[in-house]
Amino acid sequence: VQLQESGPGLVNPSETLSLTCTVSGDFRNTDYWSWIRQPPGKGLEWIGYVFYRGTTNYNPSLSRRVAISLDTPRKQFSLTLRSVTAADTAVYFCAAAGNPHYFDFWGQGPLVTVSS
Amino acid sequence: EIVLTQSPATLSLSPGERATLSCRASQGVGGCLAWYQDKPGQAPRLLIYGASNRAGGIPARFTGSGSGTDFTLTISSLEPEDSAVYYCQQCDNWPRTFGQGTKVEIK
Numbered sequence: 461v462q463l464q465e466s467g468p469g470l471v472n473p474s475e476t477l478s479l480t481c482t483v484s485g486d487f488r489n490t491d492y493w494s495w496i497r498q499p500p501g502k503g504l505e506w507i508g509y510v511f512y513r514g515t516t517n518y519n520p521s522l523s524r525r526v527a528i529s530l531d532t533p534r535k536q537f538s539l540t541l542r543s544v545t546a547a548d549t550a551v552y553f554c555a556a557a558g559n560p561h562y563f564d565f566w567g568q569g570p571l572v573t574v575s576s
Numbered sequence: 577e578i579v580l581t582q583s584p585a586t587l588s589l590s591p592g593e594r595a596t597l598s599c600r601a602s603q604g605v606g607g608c609l610a611w612y613q614d615k616p617g618q619a620p621r622l623l624i625y626g627a628s629n630r631a632g633g634i635p636a637r638f639t640g641s642g643s644g645t646d647f648t649l650t651i652s653s654l655e656p657e658d659s660a661v662y663y664c665q666q667c668d669n670w671p672r673t674f675g676q677g678t679k680v681e682i683k
Contacts, residue, residue: 463619502676503663503674503675503676503677504663504665504674504677505674506671506672506673506674517670519671520671521671553619553620560667561608561610561625561667562610562622562625562665562667563610563612563620563622563665564622564631565619566619566620566621567619568617568618568619569619
């Protein structure tokens with residue numbers, strides 16, 4: 461399974477951050493599609509996942525602002541984070557797994573900067 | 577949420593030496609712990625899951641151990657390509673959380 465993130469590298473404060481992850485390879489046994497981020501100089505933070513059936517699970521710290529969706533025909537899943545601030549500046553990774561416990565496959569992760 | 581504390585922050589060793597990385601959880605997570613390797617410009621890689629199971633394609637020099645609150649990742653004989661940041665992650669509770677990472681430097 462290969463994952464590739466895409467989206468703008470710069471977002472204005474108070475606006476919406478949107479990223480897409482495109483999946484390739486054999487993902488028949490991959491059911492959980494996640495987003496994880498890493499602010500500069502800090503550790504990793506799990507954002508949430510979408511299950512292949514469409515159900516979602518989010519980190520409570522972000523749940524009021526985040527949405528993750530799946531577009532199976534296009535082999536993509538997406539992250540939307542509303543009302544961003546400078547604290548949302550981070551490298552954003554998409555990840556995939558066959559179970560809800562671990563993250564088997566990762567994208568390389570683009571840096572998204574929130575700044576005017 | 578469960579806090580994972582990794583130590584040391586940085587480990588500087590020579591090729592062939594043994595590296596011992598620690599991850600301590602703020603509450604018990606059973607055996608639900610993973611280790612990842614993160615190199616600049618690359619996608620992070622799953623090394624160990626279930627505290628002690630090597631993921632596919634991971635060399636035998638990587639060994640995970642521990643349960644409950646104390647876990648260890650051991651790299652038995654360091655190779656130059658093992659230079660990276662290593663993270664632990666718990667899967668016992670939501671939200672999933674990660675440690676702050678241990679940077680392994682090869683002299």
